[in-house]
Amino acid sequence: xxxxQPTSSQxxxxxxxxxxxxxxxxxxxxxxxxxxxxxxxIKPLQAEVQDDFSRVTIFVANRFKLDWVRAQYxxxxxxxxxxxxxxxVLIELAITPRETVARxxxxxxxxxxxxxxxAAEIGEDRALVPPKNRLNSMxxxxxxxxxxxxxxxxxxxxxxxxxxxxxxxxxxxxxxxxLGKTHLMHAVGNRLLEDKPGSxxxxxxxxxxxxxxxxxxxxxxxxxFKERYHSLDLLLIDDVQFFAxxxxxxxxxxxxxxxxxxxxxxxxxxxxxxxxxxxxxxxxLVSRFDSGLTVAIEPPELEMRVAILINKARVxxxxxxxxxxxxxxxxxxSNVRELEGALRKILAYSRFNQKEISIALAREALRDLLxxxxxxxxxxxxxxxxxxxxxxxVADMYSKKRPASIARPRQIAMYxxxxxxxxxxPEIGELFGGRDHTTVLHAVRKIGGERQQMTELNQQLHVxxxxxxx
Ligand SMILES: Nc1ncnc2c1ncn2[C@@H]1O[C@H](COP(=O)(O)OP(=O)(O)OP(=O)(O)O)[C@@H](O)[C@H]1O
Numbered sequence: 475x476x477x478x479q480p481t482s483s484q485x486x487x488x489x490x491x492x493x494x495x496x497x498x499x500x501x502x503x504x505x506x507x508x509x510x511x512x513x514x515x516i517k518p519l520q521a522e523v524q525d526d527f528s529r530v531t532i533f534v535a536n537r538f539k540l541d542w543v544r545a546q547y548x549x550x551x552x553x554x555x556x557x558x559x560x561x562x563v564l565i566e567l568a569i570t571p572r573e574t575v576a577r578x579x580x581x582x583x584x585x586x587x588x589x590x591x592x593a594a595e596i597g598e599d600r601a602l603v604p605p606k607n608r609l610n611s612m613x614x615x616x617x618x619x620x621x622x623x624x625x626x627x628x629x630x631x632x633x634x635x636x637x638x639x640x641x642x643x644x645x646x647x648x649x650x651x652x653l654g655k656t657h658l659m660h661a662v663g664n665r666l667l668e669d670k671p672g673s674x675x676x677x678x679x680x681x682x683x684x685x686x687x688x689x690x691x692x693x694x695x696x697x698x699f700k701e702r703y704h705s706l707d708l709l710l711i712d713d714v715q716f717f718a719x720x721x722x723x724x725x726x727x728x729x730x731x732x733x734x735x736x737x738x739x740x741x742x743x744x745x746x747x748x749x750x751x752x753x754x755x756x757x758x759l760v761s762r763f764d765s766g767l768t769v770a771i772e773p774p775e776l777e778m779r780v781a782i783l784i785n786k787a788r789v790x791x792x793x794x795x796x797x798x799x800x801x802x803x804x805x806x807x808s809n810v811r812e813l814e815g816a817l818r819k820i821l822a823y824s825r826f827n828q829k830e831i832s833i834a835l836a837r838e839a840l841r842d843l844l845x846x847x848x849x850x851x852x853x854x855x856x857x858x859x860x861x862x863x864x865x866x867x868v869a870d871m872y873s874k875k876r877p878a879s880i881a882r883p884r885q886i887a888m889y890x891x892x893x894x895x896x897x898x899x900p901e902i903g904e905l906f907g908g909r910d911h912t913t914v915l916h917a918v919r920k921i922g923g924e925r926q927q928m929t930e931l932n933q934q935l936h937v938x939x940x941x942x943x944x
Pocket of ligand 1: 620651655
């Protein structure tokens, strides 16, 4: 047989291989995704694999699901198929045909740039809105890496998710930007819905709440507003510092708060500061915020940053060697959002250049970020910033004075100099008035050790680091 036309048995074999390729992709995703997400979104998908494997058409039950799968999972499926098949696979998404035949219009490139379209007007579902509870199903406890920095907040959140309305009501979570507060809130909502699917849950950013109050005010629809908020089982409200100076909003929130607590519904809030640190919020509200449990999320420690990088790389279908993760984590310290940004750059750089992930590649991919850091952070800069912060003279950084009010900021500055610059211990000693390198080593160990134990010191160091990095 040399006609070039595949025989029917060849076609059947190709179809079987195609289906097993798809099945392997599904099996891999089952390993990687939280069970609930997998069962809801991936398991029901059907696929048709073209005989030459160049194209996979994925069928989804309705329009809403199609939008969701496209937004949340398409690039991951494309990357997985590409990994299994060894080269880019075109992906189309279409709604499972009912009376009409689905005509996927076209699409897709490799996982680098998946573009997915679908035959419009097919299927019955007109709901094109995100879920009403506004929860992001990707933000779960399973995808949140645990470490010293978030252990307590995570444990409290988990407790609330499993037994809402009991202890820790309200739960108030505070911490700096990009540390996982929003993630934790969504995790609470997602877990509750997993356990009790009928629960009424709402995630809302404080600004959206303000805007809802304004609309209710303008349209005179406060009854509907109240019905909506007061009937919830779980209210997750993000960044409550945005209520500052908004009197009417604070009043409405106070009412909702009281109503929810009376019927033993749970409230979880986040903010950039602890309740008493909130500016321009009525005292009666502040004291309510503080009446349950208030927990902080700290900036992640080195090992946690490493674990986050390795996990997130894996979710993206790549393996990040531990030494590379350590290199990145040592250089990107401020928050998880920045870590994610660095990881995205490294993965894109590695895929684009078809190179393995290594320290050299990470250095290259992050060169802008690293050069900004190196340029900005000098020992002199650290001395000045720390002296300003603790209200001592810069000259005291080099002086021989030993009272604790001076010696301690000096040790903090030495610690930061070791952490944030490439200078050696003797070089740092020299820049601190010709001190011995053992003095610097002592300071580095002392402050490093105390940082692990003392929340207040850790926060001060975090502020100083953020300031120095601009
Ligand atoms: N411990 C963690 N494990 C995995 N991912 C995390 C962790 N902490 C944060 N992230 C991720 O980092 C990003 C930023 O987190 P998030 O939006 O929850 O921060 P935030 O504290 O609410 O910040 P902001 O105050 O700026 O809103 C998100 O993509 C989140 O999933």
